[in-house]
Amino acid sequence: MSAVIAHDKSAGFSFAQYLTCMNGIVWREGLRFVHQRERFISALVRPLVWLFIFAAGFRQVLGISIIPPYETYIPYEVYITPGLMAMIQLFNGMQSSLSMVYDREMGNMRTLLVSPLPRWYLLFCKLLAGTAVSILQVYAFLLIAWFWDIEPPPIGYLAVLPALTLSGLMLGSLGMLISSGIKQLENFAGVMNFVIFPMFFASSALYPLWRVQEGSPMLYYVCLFNPFTHAVELIRFALYGKMNWVSLAVVGGCTAAFMIGAMFAYDPSRGLSRRGPAGGET
Amino acid sequence: MRKPDISIAGGKAIGPDDPAHSDVAALAIENVSHSYGPRKALDSVSFTVAAGSFTALLGLNGAGKSTLFSIVSRLFGMQAGRIRIFGHDIQREPGEALRGMGVVFQPRTLDLDLSVTQNLLYHAALHGINRREARTRSDEALSRMGLADRIGSKVRDLSGGQMRRLEIARALMHRPRLLLLDEATVGLDVKARAEILGHVRGLVLEQGVGVLWATHLFDEIKPSDDLIILHQGRIIAEGKVDFIVAKASARDLNSVFVQLTETRPGSEATVP
Numbered sequence: 001m002s003a004v005i006a007h008d009k010s011a012g013f014s015f016a017q018y019l020t021c022m023n024g025i026v027w028r029e030g031l032r033f034v035h036q037r038e039r040f041i042s043a044l045v046r047p048l049v050w051l052f053i054f055a056a057g058f059r060q061v062l063g064i065s066i067i068p069p070y071e072t073y074i075p076y077e078v079y080i081t082p083g084l085m086a087m088i089q090l091f092n093g094m095q096s097s098l099s100m101v102y103d104r105e106m107g108n109m110r111t112l113l114v115s116p117l118p119r120w121y122l123l124f125c126k127l128l129a130g131t132a133v134s135i136l137q138v139y140a141f142l143l144i145a146w147f148w149d150i151e152p153p154p155i156g157y158l159a160v161l162p163a164l165t166l167s168g169l170m171l172g173s174l175g176m177l178i179s180s181g182i183k184q185l186e187n188f189a190g191v192m193n194f195v196i197f198p199m200f201f202a203s204s205a206l207y208p209l210w211r212v213q214e215g216s217p218m219l220y221y222v223c224l225f226n227p228f229t230h231a232v233e234l235i236r237f238a239l240y241g242k243m244n245w246v247s248l249a250v251v252g253g254c255t256a257a258f259m260i261g262a263m264f265a266y267d268p269s270r271g272l273s274r275r276g277p278a279g280g281e282t
Numbered sequence: 283m284r285k286p287d288i289s290i291a292g293g294k295a296i297g298p299d300d301p302a303h304s305d306v307a308a309l310a311i312e313n314v315s316h317s318y319g320p321r322k323a324l325d326s327v328s329f330t331v332a333a334g335s336f337t338a339l340l341g342l343n344g345a346g347k348s349t350l351f352s353i354v355s356r357l358f359g360m361q362a363g364r365i366r367i368f369g370h371d372i373q374r375e376p377g378e379a380l381r382g383m384g385v386v387f388q389p390r391t392l393d394l395d396l397s398v399t400q401n402l403l404y405h406a407a408l409h410g411i412n413r414r415e416a417r418t419r420s421d422e423a424l425s426r427m428g429l430a431d432r433i434g435s436k437v438r439d440l441s442g443g444q445m446r447r448l449e450i451a452r453a454l455m456h457r458p459r460l461l462l463l464d465e466a467t468v469g470l471d472v473k474a475r476a477e478i479l480g481h482v483r484g485l486v487l488e489q490g491v492g493v494l495w496a497t498h499l500f501d502e503i504k505p506s507d508d509l510i511i512l513h514q515g516r517i518i519a520e521g522k523v524d525f526i527v528a529k530a531s532a533r534d535l536n537s538v539f540v541q542l543t544e545t546r547p548g549s550e551a552t553v554p
Contacts, residue, residue: 017410021408024404024408031395107387107391108391110357113355113357114355116376116379116380116381117408
């Protein structure tokens, strides 16, 4: 653990100052995202490819029975939409972590860490900023999907916001926790393959769990214990104005656990000390 | 505490037995040690930087300057020793300590995708300064550093010298009373170096900012400056430059440095 967190105590900052700091971090993350148009486009293209191509191809192969929260038979595109929303957040959470490794290597992270506000708060704001960006992406995706006849009830667009916030924080925290153990940028690509794809495919994003259970009972339990499954289900239910309490509990608990773990594990000297604190100077 | 070989008369060196002095110092470093595995980067380093003074920290690459900066700015955890900034212990009161300090790191830490002003506003927000106040301070800081005409420019369009001046402007946004600069002129041409040094010395004279200026360039140090020479993680000389030169019976600072470092292969100390 970085010892600094243990000894951090309030430096007498007002609530407004904390809020200013949070606004600043979210604003900066938003600006960076806007300036990186390729990132925005690729973030949208990925789920849209799944929606337009994969779902169209599989709609005749995979039949979906009536399962909550749906009250009627639904096309496959409708079923995978919440999974694709969660996928956007999964990729974004990992990409935010990637940018933290990059920032740490390039030195930008130092700007954040020499702020006098408590370090746990700075990291929390960084997570929140990443989540805000992912939510923007999700809504952009939903807008395009609407033209593809993915039309959840209007209240769902609002009801899903808290669910997206919670799942975004959970996935961002997980990314931060993973990035805490990474010393250099090059290592992260491998970790992405070991985290993103297993989490996504071993979940209810592409197929309902009862189908998985029919095919492989063991995989069913893997999916059941995968927090990403619960993020997908939380989003799915919220998008239709309903609540999945089990998923809420799992996602909430995992968010807290990952966040606490990430804040304890985050050590800014990692990646700096590898080659000396300033690229060769010690 | 390990004493430096040369010390200014009146004693700038401090220790746990001298709390009154260190309480008023802009920066008080006491017995700080740091190791990378088995390799000791800093060995019982102690010194102070007085408020409103310009103190040069001279050392070759690998002397431990950047490690020291990383510890003072809390990027590295403290392994041994104690550091206070205007009396605030960086471990017990990190917020208060960091509030009074601005840092310019050796590697560039600006966000190249943002504009000049956006970089400053971001830094201000990290210190809890509201947007209106931040804009006022941003204009002031940019004017002071001669960047008023580059307000809307993208940082990636600035020259190396302008980026450095912007980093100094940024470090001043929260009006710190102590400014740490780690090899701030590395990679710049002679003119840009002189400009930056001039700006920083101006801050000391006009605004009473205490400055710790880490460098390995002798020509950036004036005879009247306070000087700390760090070599292989240890302080080997400390005091006013002209005093150190006189005490060593040397021609100039360059000669003193060569004399001190060449006769000191490891922990062996040779006092001139």
